[in-house]
Amino acid sequence: MNTKGETQVKTILIGFIVPVLLVIGLEIICKLEIFPSQIVVAPHKVLITFFDLISTGELLEHLRISMYRVLTGFVLGATLGFIFGTVMALSPRSERIIAPLLSALSQVPLFGWIPLLMLWFGIGETFKVVFIAFGAFFPMLINTFEGIHGVPRSYLEVARAFEFSSAKLLHKVLLPAALPSLFTGIKLALGMSWMLVVGAELVAAGEGVGYLIVWGRQLFQMDIVFVGIAVVGSIGYLMFLTLNALEVSLISWHRPLSKK
Amino acid sequence: MLSKFLLLAGIVHSQKNKIMSFLSVRGNKYLPIKVLEGTLLPGTIFVIWLICSRLNILSKDFFPSPGDVVNGFHEVLNDGSFLDNLGMSVIRVLKGFLLGSTVGFVIGITLGMSRFLEKLITPIFNAIRQVPLPAWAPLLVLVSLGEMSRVLFIAIGACYPVVLNTFEGVKNVRNDYVEVGKVFKFNRVQRFFKIILPSSFPSTLTGLRLSLSISWMLVVAAEIFMTSGGGIGEMMWACREYSRMDLVVVCIIAIALVGFTMNFFMQKMEMFFSFWRLTLKQSR
Incomplete structure (x- = not known):
């Protein structure tokens, strides 16, 4: 047991070698002033900028705005995706009617919608929310569909034997059985939303973390750009971890084979 | 125009079986129906789009007519x-x-x-x-x-x-x-x-x-x-x-x-x- 713990600590320590070397290397390069400071910035300066932006409250304000956009877009897109996915999985005819149109729409690379949506909705909040909802819609749709479509026929037969109403069938049989797949959909949709909010804020915004990065670029302040990138990455990762934890606690009966 | 259409419809009807067997892939005889169902929604949207742009209900700047798109292309x-x-x-x-x-x-x-x-x-x-x-x-x-x-x-x-x-x-x-x-x-x-x-x-x-x-x-x-x-x-x-x-x-x-x-x-x-x-x- 002890040795196992020791090797784990060792593994973690090995993982820190490259980042630490990178930081030291960057510091040395900056001390020697090989590159102009707009291109390579010393890690300690990035940290100082980070604390500056936090203490002025600027960073948190940008984050709050981005978060709000992501959540509205995600909720809108994921709800629609869930509804469409459920309907398509329950009725083969509706699948045949809706699926071709949706799969044609999903062929368009997401960023390709930006010009169209900007013409329709302007450059305000509506544009961003609709754009994010677009991105959240498709992963949720596909995973809901697959989850509910993949419910074993025997479950449905048992439900029929118990004469479940359709509401009870959805609530007691279909949703629990489809939950692992739904979670995959939620994770993908939220990840996509987070990526798209940054994208949307790069092209049209006056605030938000994406804008913070663009702003840093316009001022030629690499440290702000790096703070933005690091913050965006960590928040995305935190969201992913939270969802993972939620998934484990909700779906305790469904564990991946690898963890058994 | 109408008579031509009727003639065409008659030909299609008389050759139904041949067309069905041509359309069906690997013995899937319901495929034509499925294809029809699949085109229902895009078709409806397209027709509504066409009618709206004909009647000038929608602003051309936001919803160009299909003809505009083809011309632009x-x-x-x-x-x-x-x-x-x-x-x-x-x-x-x-x-x-x-x-x-x-x-x-x-x-x-x-x-x-x-x-x-x-x-x-x-x-x-x-x-x-x-x-x-x-x-x-x-x-x-x-x-x-x-x-x-x-x-x-x-x-x-x-x-x-x-x-x-x-x-x-x-x-x-x-x-x-x-x-x-x-x-x-x-x-x-x-x-x-x-x-x-x-x-x-x-x-x-x-x-x-x-x-x-x-x-x-x-x-x-x-x-x-x-x-x-x-x-x-x-x-x-x-x-x-x-x-x-x-x-x-x-x-x-x-x-x-x-x-x-x-x-x-x-x-x-x-x-x-x-x-x-x-x-x-x-x-x-």
Whole structure:
């Protein structure tokens, strides 16, 4: 047991070698002033900028705005995706009617919608929310569909034997059985939303973390750009971890084979 | 006009069976009905769109009529700007894809083969992977490498799926094969080319397919975020600035079609190579 713990600590320590070397290397390069400071910035300066932006409250304000956009877009897109996915999985005819149109729409690379949506909705909040909802819609749709479509026929037969109403069938049989797949959909949709909010804020915004990065670029302040990138990455990762934890606690009966 | 239509309908009706058997694929006799159902919704939307634009209910600036879109397509096709820009984007994607997937393949193989390097590099790789792809754009602009920054932007996105899938493929090489290799006293190079590469290749191919579709998504983003290099994304962006909605629609249809074609070919390739995977499964 002890040795196992020791090797784990060792593994973690090995993982820190490259980042630490990178930081030291960057510091040395900056001390020697090989590159102009707009291109390579010393890690300690990035940290100082980070604390500056936090203490002025600027960073948190940008984050709050981005978060709000992501959540509205995600909720809108994921709800629609869930509804469409459920309907398509329950009725083969509706699948045949809706699926071709949706799969044609999903062929368009997401960023390709930006010009169209900007013409329709302007450059305000509506544009961003609709754009994010677009991105959240498709992963949720596909995973809901697959989850509910993949419910074993025997479950449905048992439900029929118990004469479940359709509401009870959805609530007691279909949703629990489809939950692992739904979670995959939620994770993908939220990840996509987070990526798209940054994208949307790069092209049209006056605030938000994406804008913070663009702003840093316009001022030629690499440290702000790096703070933005690091913050965006960590928040995305935190969201992913939270969802993972939620998934484990909700779906305790469904564990991946690898963890058994 | 009406009599011609009736005649046509009569011919179609009398030849119903032949047409049905022509349309049905591999004995799926309900396919025509399914196809009809599938075209129901797009067809309805199209007709509503047509009627609305005829009656001038919708503003032309926001909802161009189908005729406008076709005219716009002719216009940009004739002055050559459409194909030029599309070609630039395709070449840019291929550059980014080749760079990203090659680097990704090398990283994936290395991490899969060496346990030490896996421990050394995986954590920082995972940390970098958390950054949403668009966030790299301003950084690459600041470094200002011109065309190279667009290609690098695509390459970053193209690299991840190849790394992950190749790594997975190498890790899942069956131990039996490695043991057989030991019996034959293969050296490292032989083991790599005769065992690890062939049996991890299908997984790599899945990564390559994902990677190409991400690349195609990112090229549009790259051209919007980092303008002045040409390409279909930049063309869309310019059309938006001139409020040429018809051309924006043309560009959207074009990028969707190119993306679909790329994905289709990659899927065919994956299927072609999956006989490999199939035989592996059967041998179990």
